[in-house]
Amino acid sequence: MSDKSMEQTILETAERLFIDRGFSLTSTTDIAKEVGCNQSLINYYFRSKEKLFQTIFKKKALVFLASLREPLEAHIPLQEKIRVMSERHFMTLSENAKLPFFILNEIHTNPERLNVVKTIITDILQQISPSLNEELALEIQEGRMRNTTLFEIFLTMASLNIGVFLFHPVLKNFINKPNDELRTLLLQRSQENTRILLLSLEP
Amino acid sequence: MSDKSMEQTILETAERLFIDRGFSLTSTTDIAKEVGCNQSLINYYFRSKEKLFQTIFKKKALVFLASLREPLEAHIPLQEKIRVMSERHFMTLSENAKLPFFILNEIHTNPERLNVVKTIITDILQQISPSLNEELALEIQEGRMRNTTLFEIFLTMASLNIGVFLFHPVLKNFINKPNDELRTLLLQRSQENTRILLLSLEP
DNA sequence: ATCCTATTTAATAACCTTATTAATAACTAA
DNA sequence: TTAGTTATTAATAAGGTTATTAAATAGGAT
Known part of the structure; x- marks a missing residue:
């Protein structure tokens, strides 16, 4: 499960969701839910939704x-x-x-x-x-x-x-x-x- | 000012905003602000954002x-x-x-x-x-x-x-x-x- | 085991959303 | 004028958003 780093998993999931639904219709909560991690982890690794995007x-x-x-x-x-x-x-x-x-x-x-x-x-x-x-x-x-x-x-x-x-x-x-x-x-x-x-x- | 009916004004403003920003990035609050009326007036005339759209x-x-x-x-x-x-x-x-x-x-x-x-x-x-x-x-x-x-x-x-x-x-x-x-x-x-x-x- | 650091979570502040309710204001007809 | 609609507003419930803080946990080095 964690053979891929959390950071990478978040990035890949975000990629998929952003491409499917666009920036504004993808919440960091959505991404976290999909990844199975806490929402704040996204800010921990990428500082902000905007930077990640x-x-x-x-x-x-x-x-x-x-x-x-x-x-x-x-x-x-x-x-x-x-x-x-x-x-x-x-x-x-x-x-x-x-x-x-x-x-x-x-x-x-x-x-x-x-x-x-x-x-x-x-x-x-x-x-x-x-x-x-x-x-x-x-x-x-x-x-x-x-x-x-x-x-x-x-x-x-x-x-x-x-x-x-x-x-x-x-x-x-x-x-x-x-x-x-x-x-x-x-x-x-x-x-x-x-x-x-x-x-x-x-x- | 009210030579056009409020209903019509709301419709036209919503039209413009929806076309410019899309459904999801246009809030009924935005429309109301632009029209200069109360937000609930939109629901009064059109029942819901979805129906208006x-x-x-x-x-x-x-x-x-x-x-x-x-x-x-x-x-x-x-x-x-x-x-x-x-x-x-x-x-x-x-x-x-x-x-x-x-x-x-x-x-x-x-x-x-x-x-x-x-x-x-x-x-x-x-x-x-x-x-x-x-x-x-x-x-x-x-x-x-x-x-x-x-x-x-x-x-x-x-x-x-x-x-x-x-x-x-x-x-x-x-x-x-x-x-x-x-x-x-x-x-x-x-x-x-x-x-x-x-x-x-x-x- | 302990300390240190990196990772992860929980809690929460400060917003913004839509729809509903009740309270006014404006208008119309008797 | 008064009563009855219709139009409009204020207040608010119930939810969702992002970013921040502090606390918990894990892993490795000493």
Whole structure:
């Protein structure tokens, strides 16, 4: 039972509850009840509910954006890079299906949280945006791609990929299929989203 | 001051606060404070916070899906119908930019709320789905459209259009432009989304 | 065993919540 | 004016929230 430290157990339980119900609907009492410990133990280890949450939020924001951090093979065409990015993006989301809503929700209820996300995104952009922008400019100039911006490409990708997971609770109710078929449908949607994204870039 | 009835004032204030902060982060005390009346007046008129909320939620769910209820000209090609739907959809969203998150959030925190939305969607589908499905089948058969489903078309449309508004708080931070330029960008995005949607249907 | 430290619990202060009750105030009709 | 509604407020019950304090317990080193 205590092969995992209490601190770790609290952290993991808090993670689960925060992601499921959000910051404001998760009380430290709930977490303690779930862990099976005294409520004050949470303050003992993490000082405050807010601090505990911040730890988790940062971590999850990183996971949420992880797919965009992974380096891309340098010598493949831009189109291929975008395909890889979109597929990776969708993959990370399938493995963390609850994150899109969680992140969006917490930013919405407390705009301060945006700073964490902003830092991560800015960081990523500094890494990849210069070279991608250059490649994009070339593709456009050579007439191999539509005149567009990295911003638009990311927005399309994010909208298509995140959409599936945000609407999941609603969609589930309109697709009366067993869970494993739903997973197949999900993978198909990754393909379809990538297809649409690339299509949108054609000149 | 009391040219509007107290009941109406409470309703409108509750509407605003609920949409901004959600059900759980809006207390009846907050509403009363904002209205400038006693907290128990809210229960006097609406019996409970829950009932007050339900009234508002139903109304807003209808608005949220209103664009899909508007009838389509019967004799235009399916492609044109889809274009009109997408543009209308985006338009309703721009006029109710906070609704996508509001609806999604409330469904998430209380899945019971899904029933309201489900009823409305089922209703809409019964109205439009048979004829659209027939037209779609024909277009596919004649090789004028890719083999797809109404479900996928709606999912793509919703993802692209709703995405813009869900990410708005984040996007605003990365576009350092004045608000009126932002509005222009928004309209452009409607065009772009429609373009992508129709592109995705080409054979 | 004892002391020391780290962990855990119990008790509680100082809030904030919603719904109910009873007491006023305002208005309306006879 | 008076009686009867309707609208509004004050007071409060019953519960929930987080953070703090002090007390209890456990484990290890001496």
